[in-house]
Amino acid sequence: MWYTITLLTGIHYGTGQRTADISVADSAHAMRCWWLCFLAYASTITFAKLSLSFFFLRLTSIITLHRIATIIITTAAVAIGVTYFFLSLFQCAPVNFFWTRMQGATDGKCINMEVIVGMTYLYGSIAAATDIGFGVLLGALVWRLNVERRTKVLIAPLLGMACIASYAALVRMPYIENFKSDDFLYGTVDISLWSTVEVGISVIAANLATLRPLIQHVGEKARSITSRVRGISVQEITPVNSNETSEHELPHYDDHKIKLSSPKISTRVIALPSEAAAGRQADGESTISLTRSIRHPEVC
Numbered sequence: 001m002w003y004t005i006t007l008l009t010g011i012h013y014g015t016g017q018r019t020a021d022i023s024v025a026d027s028a029h030a031m032r033c034w035w036l037c038f039l040a041y042a043s044t045i046t047f048a049k050l051s052l053s054f055f056f057l058r059l060t061s062i063i064t065l066h067r068i069a070t071i072i073i074t075t076a077a078v079a080i081g082v083t084y085f086f087l088s089l090f091q092c093a094p095v096n097f098f099w100t101r102m103q104g105a106t107d108g109k110c111i112n113m114e115v116i117v118g119m120t121y122l123y124g125s126i127a128a129a130t131d132i133g134f135g136v137l138l139g140a141l142v143w144r145l146n147v148e149r150r151t152k153v154l155i156a157p158l159l160g161m162a163c164i165a166s167y168a169a170l171v172r173m174p175y176i177e178n179f180k181s182d183d184f185l186y187g188t189v190d191i192s193l194w195s196t197v198e199v200g201i202s203v204i205a206a207n208l209a210t211l212r213p214l215i216q217h218v219g220e221k222a223r224s225i226t227s228r229v230r231g232i233s234v235q236e237i238t239p240v241n242s243n244e245t246s247e248h249e250l251p252h253y254d255d256h257k258i259k260l261s262s263p264k265i266s267t268r269v270i271a272l273p274s275e276a277a278a279g280r281q282a283d284g285e286s287t288i289s290l291t292r293s294i295r296h297p298e299v300c
Contacts, residue, residue, distance in 0.1 A: 003040035003199055006033045007192070016189045024103055030185050031099035038088035041195050045127060046081030048202035049074065052134055055208075059141055066137060073137075077130040084123045091116060113180050120176045124169045127198075131166030150222060165205060168198035 007015075010033030014022035022030070053074035057067060092098040097108025172194035181187025 003037060003044050003196075006036040006040055007196065009033050010037065015185050015192065018186045019102075019183050022185075027185065028099045028102040031102050032096075034185070034188070035088070035098045037192070037195075039085060041199060042081055042085035042088060042123075044199050045202055046078055046085070048199075048206040049077040049081070049130060049134075051206035053077075055206075056134070056137060056141075066141065069133070069137060073130050073133040076126055080123050080126045084119060087111075087116070087119055117176055117179050120179065121173070124173055124176070128166035128169040131164075131169070135166075165198050165201040168194050168201060172198065 010030050013026045013029040013033060015030045015034060019027050053070055056070045059066075089095070092108055092110040094108050097105060097110065101108070101110075172191060175188075175190040175194065178187040178191060
């Protein structure tokens with residue numbers, strides 16, 4: 001939300017336009033929005049990776065190797081995210097000099113843009129590596145799931161979005177040099193575009209756990225449709241009448257009927273000693289006889 005609001009506000013004031021085509025006041029507002037986008041981008045990506053890592057830790061509560069890998073990947077992602085956030089926050093002193101310089105202010109200074117460019121390259125590389133790492137972990141987990149292959153096929157594309165964000169980070173790499181552009185608002189359009197794509201995909205991937213009911217519903221529907229196509233749907237099976245054959249009867253029951261006429265009865269007698277003769281079984285005194293009748297149906 002924060003990133004979206006600052007991005008749209010910056011576009012309103014002139015982000016993506018040449019500085020010569022907008023007023024000085026609007027260019028200052030646009031630069032301030034760009035600075036806020038720096039912060040929103042770093043924080044959103046970091047929290048998205050944290051959310052994803054917590055989800056992985058729930059899935060890998062027993063598998064020690066996967067937990068260790070998840071913790072390492074998460075630590076690297078959070079460390080670089082926090083570093084990039086504070087570098088962006090304090091890249092100028094005072095902080096507001098980042099945008100007041102557009103109005104001619106000279107009472108401040110900013111970090112050399114080479115440092116920002118280098119740090120952005122490092123941040124993008126580690127972010128892409130962590131996304132790919134999460135993707136590999138997901139692949140291993142899905143492969144080991146004790147579920148039907150159909151369910152795996154449904155889950156894999158959704159969870160695979162966790163590593164798609166890395167592609168946006170890699171595509172953005174060639175445009176990082178545009179931070180050095182003399183016309184900053186116009187030259188950094190491509191960086192803004194691919195940063196937005198990366199943020200959006202990361203947020204979607206971080207919320208995939210909430211799609212579990214949808215996945216289950218789709219899986220049930222798929223199984224129901226498959227059963228109907230194969231002709232073994234439960235709704236199509238009706239009890240067989242003893243006098244006639246149902247039209248919905250399964251093929252291998254066509255020539256079989258079950259009737260319960262003339263049942264055979266077998267009797268089993270069990271002799272147990274009574275309580276009074278519990279200790280004198282050898283004398284043959286009174287016993288209790290239990291009879292159980294077993295009815296066997298005839299199958300024709």
